[in-house]
Amino acid sequence: MPLFAARPDRRRLLRLAGAGVLGLAVGVGATLAVHGLGGRPERAASVQRLALPAGAAPAASSEGGGAVAATPVAAGTARAAVRRFLQAGADGDLAVAYGLLDRAGRERYPSLARFTRAQADRSPVSAVRVGREHRAGGGRAEVTVALRHRPAIDPFAGLVPARTVEVWRASRQDGRWRVAADPVSVRAELPGDDRAPEAVSAWVERLLGCDRAGAAGLQAGAELYGPADLAELPCTERGRWTVAAPEGFDAAVEPQPYVAAFGPEVGSWARLVPVQGPRSRFSVVVGPLGDAWRVLGTDPVTPR
């Protein structure tokens, strides 16, 4: 078996090299023809309007209402700026909120369209109450606000608490108060853990009567997470069922479905409530929906 290939003749090598140079020249030429010599072009719109024969094609729009986005909104104080910023968001008047955004926020969201797109990942605000203002120096102030939200637990938004206490930062920039895109801190007000067992007792009671529809009314959603057969046990295993004191979610035996659905932060707001039947036991996972605990699913007491 030869260890070296036979040496190719010189004419063939020259021919191949020539083809390579020609190919590169054509490629570079085509690229320059498309993009010109002026470096990387501005980002092109994803949709180019088509010049169709029946009508004139309008020009591609600038990004997301840029004219509106550039309109500054005045606010005389830091508190007023934060109030107006949050209230505008609550009212869906995102152009006003964007007009109050500070420079760092404008860099992060260079257009109203991008700012608007990002708002879907924030808990929608239904009411704003502005509290005290703390001057931080250097033309900055931190404002504490109490916000109300429509509570929810779903796999898109995760936990949306009914009430949060948040600290927002405002800065004096360009002769007016402007607000940061994100709060400095968020503290959710959750129902007390001591109320979790009563929610689970009511749920188990419905299932003891095989009232699945009644049980579903006490859940965070129609679907339960975790092993489906555990939720059927109270209906099939007649006798006395007891509910124990709640535990932190860290004690979950199979946390994966919950983490997959709600992210690792589920560990901070979900609770486990152990239930014991005549022959079986498992844990009920609950989450805070508004001022009450609601059932999210089940968790076995030993790995399955």
Place this chain on the structure above:
Amino acid sequence: MSKFRKLMTVGGLAATLALVTVVGTLAPSGASSHREALQISQDPVADNTDTYAFVSPDKPDTVTLVGNWIPLEEPAGGPNFHNFGDDVKYTLNVDNDGDAVDDIVWEFRFTTKVQNGNTFLYNTGPISSLQDPDFNIRQTYSVAKVEHGRRTVLGSGLPVPPANIGPRSTPNYEQLASAAVAGLSDGSKVFAGPRDDPFFVDLGSVFDLAGLRPFNAAHLIPRATEAGVDGVSGYNTHSIVLQVPIKQLTGDSKALTGADDPDAVIGVYAASWRRQTRSCRPAATTR
């Protein structure tokens, strides 16, 4: 080597280099992937293979959007048949004003549930309906729509049909799959589940040193010319299909006046999202 073959070889090399040069210098772009992209090839449940959008032939006042994920599924890949990822958010995205920012996003989240935790089997008998107790490992999903900075949940607990296991397990498969078409609260229709991959690509030849069977003779390593072979034929993918009234897609929420209506062009793409995680090391303790 004949003169013709020499010419084809040199010409092929030049053309290939020209093409590579042009493609390699284009602006960055998202692309479909049947395992082509390096990192996503390690994460098939999040691998968006193709995206389609077309005016629905069965309902011309609607547009059908299709996103496919999980490439090259062997349909008989039991006992752990392919499923959507519970920890992946799938999205179909529409830009309707040409600014390269999503104006409407449909989000899909899936949940897998084992009906009988005492067996790992996908099914424990023939599956005659989507609620059949023998359909052991099931997926349901929720759909949300994001528009004007607000998210609205359009449906939840929607069923995913099982894999087409075989004539004993899924004797009326098309009936099962049809039953998984669901209506959403905004009047759209949705389906999510395994489907035959409709894409055509000659994977075996393309990734064998960039060959194309009909042009085999022109390759630097020539072979006999053959017809192309659909490399994804017989393989499944997981589809999310959405049929949306056209007036919900336009920027002004009005019906189109015709193909030359300024709102008649939309941009569509699909995406997959995984949650960002951050690991924190507990503060060191000393005794």
